[in-house]
Amino acid sequence: MPVFTNLDNRLSDAAFDAADYHRRLPGCQSLAQHIALVHVSGRERSFDTTVANPPHEIPTSSDHDYYTDLTRRAENLMGIPPSAYFYAGRAHPDFGCVALAFSAACEGAHDGSASPFDTGGLVHPRRFVGVRLVPTDGEIERVEYGRNSQIPLNQWRNVFARVLAAYFPANIDYWYGKPRPCDPEGLYELNTEWRSWTFEIRFYEGQSIHERAAWCADEPTMETLRRLLDSQGPTPPGDPPTPLERFLQGPPALEPAGTPRFCERMEHWIREQVNL
Amino acid sequence: MTALISSGLEIVGLNGVPSVECGRSLPVVRRKSDGMYSVLKTVADPVALSWHDEEDAAAFAESKRWTKLREPLPFPASCVSGEDGRLIRQPMMIHVASMLLTAAGLSARPDSYRDESLLWNPLETQHDEFRAACGSAESVEALLDEWGACLKNRFDEAYLLKTERASLKRITDYMLCAARSRTLRWQAYLRHALVQQPEGVEQTFKFFTKNEFPEVPWNGFLGAMKALGEVLAGMPPATPSPPITARAKLRDIATRPPILVQRPAA
Numbered sequence A: 001m002p003v004f005t006n007l008d009n010r011l012s013d014a015a016f017d018a019a020d021y022h023r024r025l026p027g028c029q030s031l032a033q034h035i036a037l038v039h040v041s042g043r044e045r046s047f048d049t050t051v052a053n054p055p056h057e058i059p060t061s062s063d064h065d066y067y068t069d070l071t072r073r074a075e076n077l078m079g080i081p082p083s084a085y086f087y088a089g090r091a092h093p094d095f096g097c098v099a100l101a102f103s104a105a106c107e108g109a110h111d112g113s114a115s116p117f118d119t120g121g122l123v124h125p126r127r128f129v130g131v132r133l134v135p136t137d138g139e140i141e142r143v144e145y146g147r148n149s150q151i152p153l154n155q156w157r158n159v160f161a162r163v164l165a166a167y168f169p170a171n172i173d174y175w176y177g178k179p180r181p182c183d184p185e186g187l188y189e190l191n192t193e194w195r196s197w198t199f200e201i202r203f204y205e206g207q208s209i210h211e212r213a214a215w216c217a218d219e220p221t222m223e224t225l226r227r228l229l230d231s232q233g234p235t236p237p238g239d240p241p242t243p244l245e246r247f248l249q250g251p252p253a254l255e256p257a258g259t260p261r262f263c264e265r266m267e268h269w270i271r272e273q274v275n276l
Numbered sequence B: 001m002t003a004l005i006s007s008g009l010e011i012v013g014l015n016g017v018p019s020v021e022c023g024r025s026l027p028v029v030r031r032k033s034d035g036m037y038s039v040l041k042t043v044a045d046p047v048a049l050s051w052h053d054e055e056d057a058a059a060f061a062e063s064k065r066w067t068k069l070r071e072p073l074p075f076p077a078s079c080v081s082g083e084d085g086r087l088i089r090q091p092m093m094i095h096v097a098s099m100l101l102t103a104a105g106l107s108a109r110p111d112s113y114r115d116e117s118l119l120w121n122p123l124e125t126q127h128d129e130f131r132a133a134c135g136s137a138e139s140v141e142a143l144l145d146e147w148g149a150c151l152k153n154r155f156d157e158a159y160l161l162k163t164e165r166a167s168l169k170r171i172t173d174y175m176l177c178a179a180r181s182r183t184l185r186w187q188a189y190l191r192h193a194l195v196q197q198p199e200g201v202e203q204t205f206k207f208f209t210k211n212e213f214p215e216v217p218w219n220g221f222l223g224a225m226k227a228l229g230e231v232l233a234g235m236p237p238a239t240p241s242p243p244i245t246a247r248a249k250l251r252d253i254a255t256r257p258p259i260l261v262q263r264p265a266a
Helices: A018-034 A047-052 A069-078 A104-109 A139-148 A153-167 A219-232 A243-249 A262-273 B054-062 B098-103 B137-160 B165-178 B182-195 B198-212 B218-234 B246-255
Strands: A037-042 A084-088 A096-102 A112-115 A200-203 A214-217 B009-015 B022-025 B027-031 B037-039 B066-073 B091-097 B130-136
Touching: A018 A153, A037 A047, A037 A104, A037 A262, A047 A096, A047 A219, A047 A243, A069 A139, A096 A219, A096 A262, A104 A153, A112 A153, A153 A200, A214 A219, A214 A262, A219 A243, A219 B022, A219 B165, A219 B198, A243 B198, B009 B091, B022 B137, B022 B165, B027 B066, B027 B091, B037 B054, B054 B066, B066 B130, B091 B098, B091 B137, B098 B137, B098 B165, B130 B137, B137 B165, B137 B182, B137 B218, B165 B182, B182 B198, B182 B218, B198 B218
Parallel strands: none
Antiparallel strands: A037 A084, A037 A096, A084 A200, A096 A214, A112 A200, B009 B027, B009 B066, B022 B091, B027 B037, B091 B130
16 A cells, blocks of 8 residues: 555554644645755766757656666556656755756646655665565565556645655655654655655656756866856857757856755755745 | 764765866765665765665766776775764765876875875776875865965966966866865956957856856956956066075075086187
């Protein structure tokens, strides 16, 4: 049973604090409506290449250079179409050197789905996401659990609000703590890593980098972009901007000189947007 | 929450790839107990780390998410509690190419900085020109700034000598790579503008300088750049040794070994 199933009925369980849930739910709903989606990019393909070359977007997993075979394997098993991947409000430096945030409004242009954990970790050969399944913790059971945990794109924010209010003692614990260990399959009991409780959002089409709400990069990336601009020279008046100029005309980097802690900086910005 | 104990970990690489001549990045560490890898983005919140197996680590290195050191490095002593070996300060990787040190007038990478020893190791898949070390985040930032200051001095000397523009620009590119403090970055942007293609000055200002110094209008930047150019052009040449007095010259002549002049052939 996914962590969000029958949540209203399960709130009477002693492990939950029903009164606290109802008190916090409106605030969690507000946070959920505004929390940004984050994609960390820039290793599989250097970020300046993504900026300079069409289609200037975060691709779906159909792009074999950008995503690994493990991603496509997880999608095949769980019946997920090739997707572009985001995390709700979280940025992890393992995935690249540039964190891009997208506002809730960008979801309107997409088909997609979400899951309340990292699906790749669930069906990874090393089983990075632990669960307690019956009759056995086999791939068939994991795939079924993964399929049952999928949420339509237009409903995930509502589910996220309820999960946040029910399982997390405080909203900030989504970033700095961990959820209460009280789901039947032990997703929140057996795991100590973020990937077991961070919501994964998937778009079935690529997402333009020009529609970002914010971005932050490490220092070498900022320096590389500056040198690229230097080498291009200015565009004559009346000509369309180069792809790099178009990118730089958008929201400026949160840290204009870059920072090795670009993910922390991005998460700080995201929390500010939801008044945390 | 389980604390991170330095003896249970080793530094095996850096996050990202050295795409420019110097810089800093988060360390990649390996847990000795189970061989799992992580980018060490925090020492205060171990739950925030994500761990990857050997296969993933190899794939990350292959795809240039991480760059592996040829040999693991120990944690800097300043980041480790002397009592129980816990990591108490954020370690940071620093990398530098020897071409930048040469441009800065430095003969070698420092063996230590601010009483922290620095072990410089080569990186896998990178030219030997690059070496990386690990220090505390504070020391690494200060060392980068120190290199930035050396590059500034070298630029000022070279500008006075009317060195070719491409060489001057290379120095300012390196300076922008190294400089981390606000003051030094401002000085770097001014010097860069002095020697870059004139058509590009406003563009760099608009998309980069302005974002770091939003309070400075274009005309203010232009004025500061012109003033700097005039000051640098009017500076006296560097005088590395004290002026030689007439008395010293006579003493020198008196004590210098005689130069044997060969009698011209008849």
